[in-house]
Amino acid sequence: xxxxxxxxxxxxxxxxxxxxxxxxxxxxxxxxxxxxxxxxxxxxxxxxxxxxxxxxxxxxxxxxxxxxxxxxxxxxxxxxxxxxxxxxxxxxxxxxxxxxxxxxxxxxxxxxxxxxxxxxxxxxxxxxxxxxxxxxxxxxxxxxxxxxxxxxxxxxxxxxxxxxxxxxxxxxxxxxxxxxxxxxxxxxxxxxxxxxxxxxxxxxxxxxxxxxxxxxxxxxxxxxxxxxxxxxxxxxxxxxxxxxxxxxxxxxxxxxxxxxxxxxxxxxxxxxxxxxxxx
Amino acid sequence: xxxxxxxxxxxxxxxxxxxxxxxxxxxxxxxxxxxxxxxxxxxxxxxxxxxxxxxxxxxxxxxxxxxxxxxxxxxxxxxxxxxxxxxxxxxxxxxxxxxxxxxxxxxxxxxxxxxxxxxxxxxxxxxxxxxxxxxxxxxxxxxxxxxxxxxxxxxxxxxxxxxxxxxxxxxxxxxxxxxxxxxxxxxxxxxxxxxxxxxxxxxxxxxxxxxxxxxxxxxxxxxxxxxxxxxxxxxxxxxxxxxxxxxxxxxxxxxxxxxxxxxxxxxxxxxxxxxxxxxxxxxxxx
Numbered sequence: 001x002x003x004x005x006x007x008x009x010x011x012x013x014x015x016x017x018x019x020x021x022x023x024x025x026x027x028x029x030x031x032x033x034x035x036x037x038x039x040x041x042x043x044x045x046x047x048x049x050x051x052x053x054x055x056x057x058x059x060x061x062x063x064x065x066x067x068x069x070x071x072x073x074x075x076x077x078x079x080x081x082x083x084x085x086x087x088x089x090x091x092x093x094x095x096x097x098x099x100x101x102x103x104x105x106x107x108x109x110x111x112x113x114x115x116x117x118x119x120x121x122x123x124x125x126x127x128x129x130x131x132x133x134x135x136x137x138x139x140x141x142x143x144x145x146x147x148x149x150x151x152x153x154x155x156x157x158x159x160x161x162x163x164x165x166x167x168x169x170x171x172x173x174x175x176x177x178x179x180x181x182x183x184x185x186x187x188x189x190x191x192x193x194x195x196x197x198x199x200x201x202x203x204x205x206x207x208x209x210x211x212x213x214x215x216x217x218x219x220x221x222x223x224x225x226x227x228x229x230x231x232x233x234x235x236x237x238x239x240x241x242x243x244x245x246x247x248x249x250x251x252x253x254x255x256x257x258x259x260x261x262x263x264x265x266x267x268x269x270x271x272x273x274x275x276x277x278x279x
Numbered sequence: 280x281x282x283x284x285x286x287x288x289x290x291x292x293x294x295x296x297x298x299x300x301x302x303x304x305x306x307x308x309x310x311x312x313x314x315x316x317x318x319x320x321x322x323x324x325x326x327x328x329x330x331x332x333x334x335x336x337x338x339x340x341x342x343x344x345x346x347x348x349x350x351x352x353x354x355x356x357x358x359x360x361x362x363x364x365x366x367x368x369x370x371x372x373x374x375x376x377x378x379x380x381x382x383x384x385x386x387x388x389x390x391x392x393x394x395x396x397x398x399x400x401x402x403x404x405x406x407x408x409x410x411x412x413x414x415x416x417x418x419x420x421x422x423x424x425x426x427x428x429x430x431x432x433x434x435x436x437x438x439x440x441x442x443x444x445x446x447x448x449x450x451x452x453x454x455x456x457x458x459x460x461x462x463x464x465x466x467x468x469x470x471x472x473x474x475x476x477x478x479x480x481x482x483x484x485x486x487x488x489x490x491x492x493x494x495x496x497x498x499x500x501x502x503x504x505x506x507x508x509x510x511x512x513x514x515x516x517x518x519x520x521x522x523x524x525x526x527x528x529x530x531x532x533x534x535x536x537x538x539x540x541x542x543x544x545x546x547x548x549x550x551x552x553x554x555x556x557x558x559x560x561x562x563x564x565x
Binding site for chain 1: 288290367370384388442454496555
């Protein structure tokens with residue numbers, strides 16, 4: 001018994017340490033967002049807020065002397081994320097249907113070809129994107145980003161959907177063929193509705209991917225179409241960082257991702273490995 | 280319905296996806312290869328200069344410096360994240376109170392916007408007012424210039440990456456541990472195997488494919504890594520925390536030496552390709 005207790009105490013200490021390491025950055029972010037900048041620049045640092053100072057949030061929401069509000073950027077991120085997601089789903093549902101339900105010679109080659117885009121470092125392709133987008137007049141437009149993020153989300157979505165479609169037992173679909181359904185209408189009537197939970201996971205995650213993307217957004221936007229990440233990054237280029245406003249804006253910015261993440265949390269293994277592992 | 284017509288169906292359904300990939304990946308990629316043969320700046324070009332951009336690589340000290348930084352970054356983050364992630368997964372494998380609440384918390388960092396993480400760590404690591412140096416002062420470590428010294432800037436970047444991605448390794452390894460059939464563990468217990476023997480001969484064997492997936496994904500992503508460098512150190516001081524990806528960015532969009540940047544980026548692509556193909560080969564052989 002004594003040994004068990006001793007082990008349990010050690011285990012608990014270990015667990016608490018891990019949680020502190022994980023959560024302290026968030027705690028610091030929150031605390032800083034409620035401090036006037038004068039209190040962020042003290043030594044020793046203040047670990048508890050003295051009173052509830054909301055001015056930073058006021059500035060993050062409505063803008064201040066030194067910085068624009070971050071809300072329009074969050075709205076941009078949402079527009080880009082959701083429009084891109086709709087496009088991605090339509091295109092990838094068809095592609096995943098073909099790759100999951102047909103047996104054709106080059107099937108695996110096509111699947112791997114689509115996946116191979118995931119290897120490409122964004123910097124290795126962003127230069128031509130900049131040139132092409134500027135010649136199409138799509139620089140600094142939401143449409144430019146919506147199209148660009150197809151490159152990121154399409155391979156992901158196709159691979160995820162293949163595994164979800166493969167999960168539906170063949171027998172159920174084959175029963176529908178016997179009833180005279182074509183392959184495609186059997187898919188539309190049976191496999192697709194049964195795959196809706198998986199499709200929702202893919203949808204949410206492709207929104208997260210777009211929402212978090214930085215490099216393309218930084219290069220391809222300038223003022224009107226700036227999404228959240230490049231907008232946040234401008235805080236550090238200002239002389240003398242505005243800690244409080246930066247923290248408040250960052251918190252507003254990551255709240256949506258945390259909500260999305262909570263929704264897909266049970267599916268993370270599958271999502272993070274593009275369906276390679278099911279968890 | 281003729282058989283021949285039916286055999287065309289999968290291609291019809293695939294065509295929109297293939298068209299997108301052609302327009303958004305293949306064509307730009309080909310275009311970039313074309314740019315590497317040109318001199319292109321913000322104001323001039325493209326002027327065809329043959330292989331001149333490629334000939335600049337061997338004598339470009341910054342290219343080799345940043346390649347070295349990249350390899351250190353990729354190697355050390357992979358090693359630390361694997362060690363910590365596997366350790367954590369083994370530690371938290373057992374049942375305990377509150378597990379269902381704690382696990383989702385552990386997963387949060389890998390989903391959070393990297394730029395936001397970078398900004399948060401800028402505050403945490405501030406040399407004067409940051410809490411990290413304050414805590415370290417209790418242990419007699421004082422005034423570390425985390426982001427502003429050549430000695431610590433790369434370490435800062437590595438530590439932040441470890442904070443963000445160890446949970447990923449933990450997540451995948453945990454899934455791997457759950458996939459081990461109870462019979463195998465029971466059998467090993469009956470045989471009187473010690474914990475370490477079981478770990479080595481049974482657990483590790485089942486974990487192999489999971490570890491390969493981790494290696495593949497983390498290697499690809501570590502080479503892409505830019506957001507946190509941009510927000511925390513800006514690649515500096517000097518090039519002490521500039522990876523090849525970030526170097527490509529600087530050459531292209533700060534120096535506007537676009538033709539050469541394309542060349543550097545293309546080489547980066549081939550550097551990522553080698554381990555990726557290797558891991559995919561091993562994975563698909565299984």
